[in-house]
Amino acid sequence: MRTAALRRLWPLAALLLLILAIALAASLAPVVIQRRVVEVFILLIAVVALYVFAGNSGVLSFGNVSFMAVGAYVSALLTMKPTAKAVFLPGLPTFLKAAEWPTVAAALAGGAVAAAFGLVVGVPLMRLSGIAASIATFAVLSITYVVLGNWTSVTGGQNSLFGLPIYADLWAVLPWALVTVAAAFLYQETRSGLMLRASREDEIAAEASGIDVHRQRLYAFVLSAFFSGIAGVLYGHFLGVLRVESFYLDMTFLVVAMLVIGGMRSLLGAVLGALVLSLITELLRQLESGVALGGITVAAPAGLGDAVLALAMLLIILFRPQGIAAGRELAWPFGRGARPIASDKASGGEIR
Amino acid sequence: MNAFAQYAVDTVSVGGLYALTALGIGLIFGVMRLINFAHGELITAVGYGLLLLSGAALPVAMAGSLAIAVLLALAMERVAFRPLRGADPETLLIASFAVSFFLQKTLALTVGARAKGIDFLPRLGEPITILGLRLQTLQLVTILTSAVLLAALSWFLARTRWGLEMRAAAENFQMARLLGVRANRVIAVAFALSGVLAAAVAFLFVAQSGTLTPRMSLELVVIAFVGTAIGGLGSLVGAAVGGFLVGAASVILQTVLPPDLRAFREAFAFALVILVLLVRPQGLFPARGLKERV
Amino acid sequence: MAASVSDASLLAVADLEVRYGPVAALRGVSLEVGAGEMVAVVGPNGAGKSSLMLAIAGAVPAQAGRIAFRGASIRGASLEDIVRRGIALVPEGRHIFGSLTVEENLRLGITVRADRRAGEADLEAALRTFPILGERRRQPAGRLSGGEQQQLAIARALLGRPALLLLDEPSLGLAPAIIDQVYGLLGTIRAQGVAILVVEQNAARALAAADRTYVLNAGLVRLAGTRAELIGNPAFDAAYFGVAMSGGAAAP
Numbered sequence: 001m002r003t004a005a006l007r008r009l010w011p012l013a014a015l016l017l018l019i020l021a022i023a024l025a026a027s028l029a030p031v032v033i034q035r036r037v038v039e040v041f042i043l044l045i046a047v048v049a050l051y052v053f054a055g056n057s058g059v060l061s062f063g064n065v066s067f068m069a070v071g072a073y074v075s076a077l078l079t080m081k082p083t084a085k086a087v088f089l090p091g092l093p094t095f096l097k098a099a100e101w102p103t104v105a106a107a108l109a110g111g112a113v114a115a116a117f118g119l120v121v122g123v124p125l126m127r128l129s130g131i132a133a134s135i136a137t138f139a140v141l142s143i144t145y146v147v148l149g150n151w152t153s154v155t156g157g158q159n160s161l162f163g164l165p166i167y168a169d170l171w172a173v174l175p176w177a178l179v180t181v182a183a184a185f186l187y188q189e190t191r192s193g194l195m196l197r198a199s200r201e202d203e204i205a206a207e208a209s210g211i212d213v214h215r216q217r218l219y220a221f222v223l224s225a226f227f228s229g230i231a232g233v234l235y236g237h238f239l240g241v242l243r244v245e246s247f248y249l250d251m252t253f254l255v256v257a258m259l260v261i262g263g264m265r266s267l268l269g270a271v272l273g274a275l276v277l278s279l280i281t282e283l284l285r286q287l288e289s290g291v292a293l294g295g296i297t298v299a300a301p302a303g304l305g306d307a308v309l310a311l312a313m314l315l316i317i318l319f320r321p322q323g324i325a326a327g328r329e330l331a332w333p334f335g336r337g338a339r340p341i342a343s344d345k346a347s348g349g350e351i352r
Numbered sequence: 353m354n355a356f357a358q359y360a361v362d363t364v365s366v367g368g369l370y371a372l373t374a375l376g377i378g379l380i381f382g383v384m385r386l387i388n389f390a391h392g393e394l395i396t397a398v399g400y401g402l403l404l405l406s407g408a409a410l411p412v413a414m415a416g417s418l419a420i421a422v423l424l425a426l427a428m429e430r431v432a433f434r435p436l437r438g439a440d441p442e443t444l445l446i447a448s449f450a451v452s453f454f455l456q457k458t459l460a461l462t463v464g465a466r467a468k469g470i471d472f473l474p475r476l477g478e479p480i481t482i483l484g485l486r487l488q489t490l491q492l493v494t495i496l497t498s499a500v501l502l503a504a505l506s507w508f509l510a511r512t513r514w515g516l517e518m519r520a521a522a523e524n525f526q527m528a529r530l531l532g533v534r535a536n537r538v539i540a541v542a543f544a545l546s547g548v549l550a551a552a553v554a555f556l557f558v559a560q561s562g563t564l565t566p567r568m569s570l571e572l573v574v575i576a577f578v579g580t581a582i583g584g585l586g587s588l589v590g591a592a593v594g595g596f597l598v599g600a601a602s603v604i605l606q607t608v609l610p611p612d613l614r615a616f617r618e619a620f621a622f623a624l625v626i627l628v629l630l631v632r633p634q635g636l637f638p639a640r641g642l643k644e645r646v
Numbered sequence: 647m648a649a650s651v652s653d654a655s656l657l658a659v660a661d662l663e664v665r666y667g668p669v670a671a672l673r674g675v676s677l678e679v680g681a682g683e684m685v686a687v688v689g690p691n692g693a694g695k696s697s698l699m700l701a702i703a704g705a706v707p708a709q710a711g712r713i714a715f716r717g718a719s720i721r722g723a724s725l726e727d728i729v730r731r732g733i734a735l736v737p738e739g740r741h742i743f744g745s746l747t748v749e750e751n752l753r754l755g756i757t758v759r760a761d762r763r764a765g766e767a768d769l770e771a772a773l774r775t776f777p778i779l780g781e782r783r784r785q786p787a788g789r790l791s792g793g794e795q796q797q798l799a800i801a802r803a804l805l806g807r808p809a810l811l812l813l814d815e816p817s818l819g820l821a822p823a824i825i826d827q828v829y830g831l832l833g834t835i836r837a838q839g840v841a842i843l844v845v846e847q848n849a850a851r852a853l854a855a856a857d858r859t860y861v862l863n864a865g866l867v868r869l870a871g872t873r874a875e876l877i878g879n880p881a882f883d884a885a886y887f888g889v890a891m892s893g894g895a896a897a898p
Contacts, residue, residue, distance in 0.1 A: 060442055124630055131387070131441050132633040135581050139622040139629075142574065146619040249570070253453050260446055303461040310454035317447045318435050520743050520754055527741040529725040530703060530734075532758035532806065 011329035012185040015271055016178055019044075022275075023174045034170050035238075036282060041177045042168070042234045044274040046251075047258045049227035051270035052184050053220045054259065056193055058200035059129065061221070062252055063121070063137035064228045066144035069247035070117050071110035071229025072236035073148065073155055076164045078106035079237070084163030091153025103167050107176075107233045114229025115222050122221040126214050129203060141252060149244040161242040168238035176234060180227050184267050187223060196220055257313045263323025272324050280312070281305045357485050363603045365491040367596035368498030369556055373576035374595025375505065376549035378588050382522035383542045385441055387577065389448040390428055392569030393455035394421045394547055398554035399564045400463060403470050410473075418551040425547035426540060428455075434536075460566040473559045494556050501552055502592060505545070509588070514541055522588075575599065578621070582628045598625075656681045656841050657702070657733075657810055662711035664697045671697035673865035674711070679810060684832065684842040686856035688849040689886060693862040695845040696738055699814045702843075703735040704728040715810070730758045734808035738815045740799040744788025748779050751787050751798055755805030765805065772801045793824035800831060804840070811835065813844040817851060829855050849886060853877060861885040 019041070026037040050064045077085070077092070078101040085097050101109070125136050148155050155161065187193045196216040199206035207213055236242050262273020284305035316323060373391070380388045401417030408416070432451045436444055476490035509515035514537075520528040521538045529535050557572065558564070576595045583594020598621055605617035657679040664672040671694045679685045687695055700706040702713055704725040713721040720728055729735075742751050752772060756765030773780035776797050782790065787798060796816060803811060813832075817825040829851060836842055846852035853859050859876055861869040868885035869876070876882050 058442075060446065124626070128629060128633060131445065132581075132629050134442070134445060135578075136626050136629050139578065139625045143619045143622045146616060146622070150616055253449070256446070256449070257453075303457055303465065307454065307457035307461050310450055310457050313450040314432060314447065314454055317443060317450060318432070321439075321443055516746070516750055516753060517757070519746060520750075523743050523745050524741055526705060526725075527737070527743070528754070530705065530729060530737065531754045531802070532726050532729045533754070534726050 007332045008189070010332045011268065012182060014330045015181050015185070015267065018271070018275075019174070019177055019181065023170055026170055036278075038168060038170055038173050038238055040274065040278040040282075041170075041173045042231055042238060043255070043258065043278060044177055044271060045173075045180045045227060045234065046231035046255050047262070047274040048180050048184050048267065048270045049224050049231060050255055050259050051224075051264070051267060052187060052227065053217075053224035055264050055266065055270065056188055056196045056200065056220050057217050059133045059217070060256070060264075061137040061224070062134060062256070063140035063144075064224060065247050065252045065255060066141045067114040067118055067225040067228035068232030068235065068251070069144055069148055069244065070232065071107075071114040072232035072242055072247070073161075074113045074229075075106040075110035075233040076161060076236050076242055077154070078109055079103060079165050080163045081165075088156055088159075088161060088163060089153065096154075103165065103172075103237070107230060107237075110233040111226045111229040114232070115226035118222045118225025119218070122218045122225075126217040126221060141248070145244060145248045148247075155242075155244065158244065162240070164236050164240050164242065166237060166240040168234045173234055173238075176230055180230065181267065181271065183223070183227065184270070187220070188267065192216055192219055254309070257309055259323075261313055261316045261323055263325035263327060265322065265327035266325045266329050268329050269323050269325030269327070276324065277309065277312070281309060284308055354485070358487070359603070359607055361485065361487050361491055361495075363600045365494045366603050367600040368495050369553060370572070370576050370579055370599030371592045371596040372498050372501060372549055372553050373572055374579045374583070374591040375502070375588065376546040376553070377573070377577055377580050378583075378591025379542050379546050379549070381580065381591075382588060383518060383525065383539055384433065384437065384444075386433060386436075386444045387448055387580075388433075388546070389445075389452035389573065389577070390455055391546060391550060391576075392573035393452055393459070394425055394550035395554045395557065395569040395572065396456070396459065396564075396566060397421060397424050398551045399470070399558045399568060400459065402472055402554075402558060403468060403564060406470070414551075414555065417554070418548065421551040421554070422544050422547035425543040425550070429539060429543040434539075437535075437539075456566050463566070465566055468564045469562060470558060470564055471562065472555070476559045490556070490559055493559075497552055497556060501549065505549075505588075508545075514538075518542060575602070575621070578625050582625055655679060656683075656716060657843065658712070658714045659698075659702065660712040660714075662698070662701060662713065663709045664694070664701050664706060665709050666706075670865055672701070672708075672711075675862065675865070675867055677860050677867065677870070679841050679843050681809070682836065682839050682841055683858065684836050684844065684856045686852035686859040687843065687845045687862050688847070688852050688859060689862035691847065692864075694865045695847075695862055696814055698862070699735060699737070699812050699843075699845055702728075703733060703812060705735070729806060729808075732807075732809035733812060734803035734806050734810070735812040736799045736803045736814065736816065738818065740792075740795050742787045742790070742795050742798050742802070744786060746787060747784050748787050748790070748798060749773070749783040752779070752802050752805060755802035758806045768805055768807075772805060776801055792819050793821070793827065796820065796824075796828055797831070800828075800835075804835065808840060810841045810843065813842065815845060815847065817846060817848050825851060863888055 022037060023041075026034050046064070046068060049067075050061065053064070054060050077089075077096050078099050080100075082098055082100060085092055089097075121140050125133065125140070128136055150157055188197070195206070195211045196213075196219075198209070199211055199213040199216065203213055232247070258273035258277045259270055260273070261277060262271070263269025288304055320326070373395070376391050376394070377388055380386055380391070398417045398421045401420040402413055405413035405416045428451055432447060433444075436447055439447075476488070476493055478489050479486055480489045480492060482492065509519055517528065517533045517538050518541065520531075521533060521535070525535070528538070553572070557568075561568070575598050579595035579598035580591045581594070582598065583592070584590030601621055601624070602617055605620055609617055609620075655678040659678070660676045662672050662675045663670070675694070675698060677685070677687070687698060689695055697706060701708045704720065704723055704727070708721055711721070712719060715728075715731055715733060720731065720733075723731075743754070746754075749769075752769050756762065756769060759765035773783055778794050779798055779801060782794075787795065790798060800811075800813070800816075816828050816832075820828065825848075832842055832844070832855065844852055844856065853873060853876060856873065858870065858872050860867050861882065863885060868888060869881055871879070
């Protein structure tokens with residue numbers, strides 16, 4: 001029995017170990033590398049958050065970045081020093097102006113508000129399917145962008161918002177990354193997650209089997225919104241400054257591209273997408289700043305990374321639309337031979 | 353009265369521009385069920401084409417830029433979208449997203465992301481007085497161009513053989529093929545036409561804004577796309593009307609909303625989109641046969 | 647008189663297999679249609695009849711087997727090419743273009759004609775031959791009744807001057823009197839030398855009209871024969887209603 005449980009949890013354990021390994025390796029590396037890894041982890045959280053909804057429901061949401069924005073700004077408002085807020089956001093309501101919450105509480109608040117926003121948006125939107133749903137989530141992204149970009153008293157509007165405490169280092173972000181991946185895995189193993197996946201294949205059949213597709217989608221959407229919010233929180237506290245512009249199309253494209261290239265249908269795909277693409281963009285970024293080749297500095301033009309990312313996404317869509325992971329999770333590597341009940345005769349291990 | 357007429361002109365002019373953009377998107381969706389996000393890049397390409405050819409005589413520059421748009425449209429169809437024909441709408445959506453970003457980023461890579469000024473048809477900025485109304489020449493040109501192109505497209509679709517094939521393909525692609533309509537040709541014509549429409553929009557847009565950036569068409573396409581969705585994907589009338597309505601709505605909201613809410617007018621427009629999608633997911637003028645397949 | 651089944655058949659299908667993913671629609675179907683013949687394929691729902699028609703017309707790919715038209719292989723050819731060779735399919739549900747006028751629907755039928763002027767002349771002739779269509783030539787085709795739409799679909803297919811007309815469930819959803827009209831029309835078409843392959847659930851009607859009939863069930867031909875051989879034959883019911891998964895060769 002224990003082996004069976006282990007086997008079931010293996011895909012999760014493997015991913016968690018992978019993330020831990022990367023973190024440990026980074027902790028030994030120079031700070032510059034550590035910062036890059038933090039960025040990767042934050043993106044990982046964002047991609048996995050999107051996966052929780054899109055991968056299980058089959059509906060691609062373009063709106064998750066808006067949840068990141070909400071989480072980021074909520075946490076910012078709760079953690080910025082009152083003196084900073086007085087300077088940058090004079091129009092803020094008093095209770096927010098005075099607020100100075102501990103970072104974890106503020107992060108949870110950010111996630112919670114994002115989740116609440118997801119609930120409000122999700123109740124009407126989850127009725128839609130296919131293209132209509134994607135368009136609607138895109139509309140949500142745009143609405144959030146416009147509202148946050150103009151709500152100057154609360155967000156600073158078009159101006160950058162400075163003064164966020166920068167606490168998102170490797171050890172602050174790592175637990176969140178692990179929690180997000182674990183939550184995503186556990187969710188998809190629950191009855192709710194399985195019901196949602198059934199609707200992904202055939203919505204009508206699922207409804208006919210008594211699955212409340214609307215409700216299941218909503219659960220996933222809210223969960224996804226929460227973790228997107230967390231990603232946003234960490235992003236803000238990593239940079240120390242927020243701009244509404246960073247939570248719009250470029251970020252959306254990045255997150256969606258990572259999920260699509262990695263493979264929308266499995267958690268492994270989400271994680272791989274984030275890790276592999278970050279690696280590639282990092283390499284390209286190095287190229288952009290110039291690489292010394294025997295005395296000559298070869299530099300790629302700025303923006304090469306983005307162009308390559310877009311090209312990669314296009315190629316994947318054309319040649320391997322299921323993505324790198326192709327819907328699979330990590331398999332138990334030790335084969336089927338090791339079974340607790342002794343019967344080494346038949347290959348299937350039949351019990352006589 | 354004059355102020356009202358002024359608003360009307362503004363509305364019709366902006367609405368017309370968005371209607372043209374929406375048509376370019378709607379044409380492709382009609383035959384292929386593909387929402388071509390990269391339509392914006394066609395518009396941008398024309399803009400930069402004008403810059404590239406700014407040394408040549410005006411008609412040459414315009415014709416050359418038009419050719420760029422048509423060729424780019426045909427190329428994107430051939431390379432990116434033909435292999436995906438018949439794929440599910442979500443895949444097509446992601447693919448067009450990817451093409452759009454690829455072109456945008458490649459353009460940024462080659463010409464730089466910074467804005468460039470361009471002096472295109474500066475005379476259109478001059479005011480002109482017609483029937484006691486004082487408007488920008490460009491507005492008049494926009495309205496006329498939109499009307500003419502819409503009429504021309506309608507004529508093409510209603511009266512020519514290719515137009516008939518396209519309408520048939522838009523309603524039921526498979527059945528059209530079963531009657532011998534050549535799929536590749538119909539789709540290529542649709543893309544070429546969308547290139548022409550993109551060029552027209554680009555000329556008008558560039559004349560007005562005077563600047564070029566790799567992302568200049570973004571807002572245009574987003575609004576036009578939204579308009580197409582409201583109007584009814586797959587219906588050309590719907591696309592034009594939807595595009596017009598959303599463009600007009602943004603002007604009207606600008607006027608009607610109290611000043612402190614004005615900046616949020618786009619948010620209202622998008623909220624309206626969601627509302628329409630909830631009430632009528634297939635749009636206001638749904639295309640016949642959107643679900644029909646042999 | 648039934649044409650003899652030989653290499654000179656107009657259409658020869660051999661061991662055709664069509665699968666949709668793991669689901670096998672046709673598991674090795676063979677049939678022939680001779681020039682000027684009317685052949686029927688009958689069978690219950692899900693027998694694979696539509697798949698057969700779609701495969702011949704090139705609308706769905708076949709995984710194995712041969713399809714030959716006038717001696718040349720057409721399996722794998724594109725729809726547009728197949729219709730240009732002389733096979734026209736009137737699919738199940740008729741699929742006329744509701745947003746186009748009757749005349750425009752017909753005009754699409756002459757897409758494959760090399761001589762467009764002759765095609766236009768035929769179009770006018772068709773509007774005379776089918777008075778209802780002529781009356782409503784400028785109306786949207788979506789307004790026609792079921793029977794009228796069937797007329798339109800057939801007339802449209804005929805404008806391509808096919809040598810072989812494929813009809814998938816032409817009587818579906820039509821009142822008996824209208825079905826009479828449709829089959830009367832088929833008789834006229836056949837008299838003009840066009841071969842017809844018709845697929846029907848309504849076995850009795852098809853059986854009576856066709857020269858030869860194949861009974862298809864669960865992806866295989868279970869029984870085949872002329873009108874005389876099949877009417878009243880007890881084996882017919884067994885073949886038509888037989889248990890699906892018994893797999894195996896066609897009954898004698």
